[in-house]
Amino acid sequence: MTARFVRLAETDRPALTLHVDGAPVTALAGDTLMVALLTSGATLRQSEFGDGPRAGFCLMAACQDCWVWTEEGTKLRACSTLAESGQRIVTTEPDTTWPNQQ
Amino acid sequence: MAEPAIVIIGAGPAGVRAAQALADAGIRPIVIDEGRRSGGQIYRRQPDGFTRSHATLYGTEAERARALHTCFDGLEGRVDYRPETLVWHISDGQVWTLGPDGHQSIPYDALILCTGATDRLMPVRGWHRAGTYSLGGSQIALKAQACAIGSQVVFLGSGPLLYLVAAQYVKAGAHVAAVLDTAPFAARIPALPKLLAQPAALWNGVLLTRTIKRAGVPILHGVTPLDITGGEEGSGAPDGAGVDTGPAARDGRSSSRAGTVDTGAVSGVTVRTADGGERHFACDAIAMGHHLRPETQLADLARCAFAFDPAVRQWLPVRDPDGRASVPGVYLAGDGARILGARSAEASGRLAALAALTDLGFPVASVDLASLRRDVATYVRFASGLAQAFPWPVEQAAALPDDAIVCRCESITAGELRATVTDTGAQEANRAKAFSRVGMGRCQGRYCGLAAAEVIAAAAAIPVERVGRLRSAAPVKPISAGSAGKAGA
Numbered sequence: 105m106t107a108r109f110v111r112l113a114e115t116d117r118p119a120l121t122l123h124v125d126g127a128p129v130t131a132l133a134g135d136t137l138m139v140a141l142l143t144s145g146a147t148l149r150q151s152e153f154g155d156g157p158r159a160g161f162c163l164m165a166a167c168q169d170c171w172v173w174t175e176e177g178t179k180l181r182a183c184s185t186l187a188e189s190g191q192r193i194v195t196t197e198p199d200t201t202w203p204n205q206q
Numbered sequence: 207m208a209e210p211a212i213v214i215i216g217a218g219p220a221g222v223r224a225a226q227a228l229a230d231a232g233i234r235p236i237v238i239d240e241g242r243r244s245g246g247q248i249y250r251r252q253p254d255g256f257t258r259s260h261a262t263l264y265g266t267e268a269e270r271a272r273a274l275h276t277c278f279d280g281l282e283g284r285v286d287y288r289p290e291t292l293v294w295h296i297s298d299g300q301v302w303t304l305g306p307d308g309h310q311s312i313p314y315d316a317l318i319l320c321t322g323a324t325d326r327l328m329p330v331r332g333w334h335r336a337g338t339y340s341l342g343g344s345q346i347a348l349k350a351q352a353c354a355i356g357s358q359v360v361f362l363g364s365g366p367l368l369y370l371v372a373a374q375y376v377k378a379g380a381h382v383a384a385v386l387d388t389a390p391f392a393a394r395i396p397a398l399p400k401l402l403a404q405p406a407a408l409w410n411g412v413l414l415t416r417t418i419k420r421a422g423v424p425i426l427h428g429v430t431p432l433d434i435t436g437g438e439e440g441s442g443a444p445d446g447a448g449v450d451t452g453p454a455a456r457d458g459r460s461s462s463r464a465g466t467v468d469t470g471a472v473s474g475v476t477v478r479t480a481d482g483g484e485r486h487f488a489c490d491a492i493a494m495g496h497h498l499r500p501e502t503q504l505a506d507l508a509r510c511a512f513a514f515d516p517a518v519r520q521w522l523p524v525r526d527p528d529g530r531a532s533v534p535g536v537y538l539a540g541d542g543a544r545i546l547g548a549r550s551a552e553a554s555g556r557l558a559a560l561a562a563l564t565d566l567g568f569p570v571a572s573v574d575l576a577s578l579r580r581d582v583a584t585y586v587r588f589a590s591g592l593a594q595a596f597p598w599p600v601e602q603a604a605a606l607p608d609d610a611i612v613c614r615c616e617s618i619t620a621g622e623l624r625a626t627v628t629d630t631g632a633q634e635a636n637r638a639k640a641f642s643r644v645g646m647g648r649c650q651g652r653y654c655g656l657a658a659a660e661v662i663a664a665a666a667a668i669p670v671e672r673v674g675r676l677r678s679a680a681p682v683k684p685i686s687a688g689s690a691g692k693a694g695a
Contacts, residue, residue: 114352134253153617156470159336163343168648
């Protein structure tokens with residue numbers, strides 16, 4: 105998929121690899137998850153209300169539009185979480201378990 | 207006497223200067239900040255390993271940014287600094303935090319709220335599409351991550367930030383397709399005397415416009431945004447030139463330009479120009495916003511009184527000239543109290559700290575207070591000029607098509623909100639929220655609340671102040687149910 109974000113500078117940082125929906129994605133040390141995902145693809149998730157794909161909005165941890173998940177189901181705010189080598193991220197919410205059902 | 211416990215929330219310009227004033231008085235304040243590093247959003251620092259200079263990152267404000275960063279770094283050991291920590295509630299004289307070490311509740315004798323601002327948004331049909339970002343967000347992509355939000359970016363909205371970020375994108379080598387300002391150029395003339403309160407800032411604005419124009423980027427004034435279109439990425443004119451389109455090019459909520467497939471992502475924006483024509487600008491990203499709005503949820507939870515400010519059409523926490531809120535022991539500073547900009551935030555942060563010290567019985571030089579009050583008064587005058595020159599486009603809310611989404615979180619349209627007003631009679635913000643869910647989603651009304659109030663006011667034919675303001679609820683940002691269960695543990 106075409107990338108959405110365009111890198112304009114700071115491209116000499118060490119590369120790292122994480123997995124997004126099972127596929128390897130190359131990012132740079134210091135990237136947020138949002139930048140890692142949007143320099144390798146165009147969207148972060150689908151709106152749960154059927155109005156199409158979303159790719160974040162405020163980038164300052166206020167709007168919560170950029171949620172993604174670990175394969176274990178932990179919700180992460182992509183704009184305020186750093187990309188790390190070995191992360192396994194999914195862009196659809198894994199099966200939800202509520203605390204009272206554990 | 208025992209050292210008073212003073213908590214500062216926020217480590218932007220206001221919080222840093224408040225912390226400095228307290229440390230200088232021999233007090234070790236607790237500084238709680240959501241960010242990974244101090245500086246706030248405006249002087250946000252890039253992560254370790256990035257090498258761009260202060261001049262590249264902050265332009266004309268480089269020295270101020272450097273001074274602020276140096277100041278806070280120099281306070282190490284003299285402040286109890288807690289980064290990456292969310293204050294999610296204030297009650298019973300305590301702040302409730304969630305940070306790297308889990309939950310804590312911290313009692314305070316004085317609380318200085320330096321909570322900063324977020325973008326103020328007026329919805330446009332299609333603004334829910336992937337590729338639409340807030341202006342502030344587009345600036346953070348560049349400043350903190352050295353990225354542009356797209357390969358062809360349109361800046362849409364109004365206010366100084368519109369020109370600042372567009373110019374920063376141009377300088378960084380991004381492709382800017384157009385700057386589309388909803389404010390008519392003529393609105394600047396009557397505002398000039400007030401804008402002259404800050405001649406350097408006014409001149410900066412002129413230089414920013416020159417940077418944008420020299421790059422060949424069209425700047426349009428007095429536009430009315432009609433539609434953010436979706437289609438195949440990269441479709442449309444690669445040079446970003448505007449083309450005339452008829453109303454047929456806009457065929458409703460899932461509108462797409464002829465010959466493209468609607469992928470849901472941004473393909474361009476159509477506006478009505480000041481002369482009544484229509485123009486379409488192809489782009490794959492839109493940065494939009496109309497000034498900023500203070501983050502007042504914590505002031506609300508601390509039970510501060512609010513008052514409607516007709517100049518900015520927002521409900522703001524009441525404070526005295528030094529930052530004292532209506533609740534004893536609570537102080538408000540920076541853009542979190544009222545949007546006056548970073549320079550004013552440094553002054554009001556220090557002023558609020560001095561007010562707290564005065565109230566706690568510490569000696570404070572009155573000459574210092576007087577000079578800071580004068581500074582802040584100058585910024586108040588300048589800000590009122592900005593509000594006049596780049597007005598909040600109220601008429602856009604009334605004219606928003608029924609199929610346009612107002613609440614991006616839960617995909618609720620203007621038509622659904624208007625139907626709530628007419629069918630249930632709900633004219634008050636919280637009542638309309640209960641029936642329509644506008645303001646109930648994951649952003650908790652930050653990005654739809656002010657526009658929704660205008661939509662309700664227009665539908666009910668009442669002044670917007672009678673719609674009131676959305677009440678804040680804890681937690682002010684989502685925290686996991688599991689973690690909340692451990693609160694106070």
